[in-house]
Amino acid sequence: xxxxxxxxxxxxxxxxxxxxxxxxxxxxxxxxxxxxxxxxxxxxxxxxxxxxxxxxxxxxxxxxxxxxxxxxxxxxxxxxxxxxxxxxxxxxxxxxxxxxxxxxxxxxxxxxxxxxxxxxxxxxxxxxxxxxxxxxxxxxxxxxxxxxxxx
Numbered sequence: 001x002x003x004x005x006x007x008x009x010x011x012x013x014x015x016x017x018x019x020x021x022x023x024x025x026x027x028x029x030x031x032x033x034x035x036x037x038x039x040x041x042x043x044x045x046x047x048x049x050x051x052x053x054x055x056x057x058x059x060x061x062x063x064x065x066x067x068x069x070x071x072x073x074x075x076x077x078x079x080x081x082x083x084x085x086x087x088x089x090x091x092x093x094x095x096x097x098x099x100x101x102x103x104x105x106x107x108x109x110x111x112x113x114x115x116x117x118x119x120x121x122x123x124x125x126x127x128x129x130x131x132x133x134x135x136x137x138x139x140x141x142x143x144x145x146x147x148x149x150x151x
Contacts, residue, residue, distance in 0.1 A: 013067075019081060022081075036095065045104070052147045069148060089128060109135070117132065
């Protein structure tokens, strides 16, 4: 076994890419602050609220796409990423604002809906369905559900 294969075995989904992006420039802390204030102004959606592969078209969206329910479960179970995902979802529940569009902007509200749908499908954690209830009348993202169950 080579050093590279042992790294791949320890992190088969390369979840480190998310941790690195969230830690860069304290991006995760910035994101939480923006959500708490009810106004997103910087760029962090891809790696704080990742979506299923097949939705995003940009290079960044493709890099941070979750490719399977198995990867989504690994993300949610990761000691750093899972805790941050739940914390940021809970923060969204209490964010001021009349709509997810008002808090995040229209494009990123769509990404939030798809991310919460992904993790609601992948886990039993109620916080993801609570976000869908609060901001999207409990309606999951249809495109995410379709992509997840395509295989």
